[in-house]
Amino acid sequence: MSTLIETVDSLESRVGNLLDKLDHLQQTNQQLREELASAEQSRLKIESQLQAQKEEVAALKMTNAMLGSDQYKRETKLKINALIREIDLCITQLTE
Numbered sequence: 001m002s003t004l005i006e007t008v009d010s011l012e013s014r015v016g017n018l019l020d021k022l023d024h025l026q027q028t029n030q031q032l033r034e035e036l037a038s039a040e041q042s043r044l045k046i047e048s049q050l051q052a053q054k055e056e057v058a059a060l061k062m063t064n065a066m067l068g069s070d071q072y073k074r075e076t077k078l079k080i081n082a083l084i085r086e087i088d089l090c091i092t093q094l095t096e
Helices: 002-066 070-095
Strands: none
Touching: 002 070
8 A cells, every 4th residue: 555655646746747847848938939929020120121221222223323323324224215115105005
């Protein structure tokens, strides 16, 4: 009978340890989820800033081209020609 009591006590001790480990793992899991959410928000913010910077660079390139910068003259001429073709197409469609 004594060994049965010892076995039950041992099982209770092991179950208690497992429950403690489970609680600790759940807390760790919650912390990791919070860190992941924070990292995701940070990533989205950085992506938004990157997109804004890309748009600003494109606007600055266009401004430089329109101000006569030699580096972007070809790009500007191509864009202007594309716009003219598009306007001509619209005019043609309107006159039909």
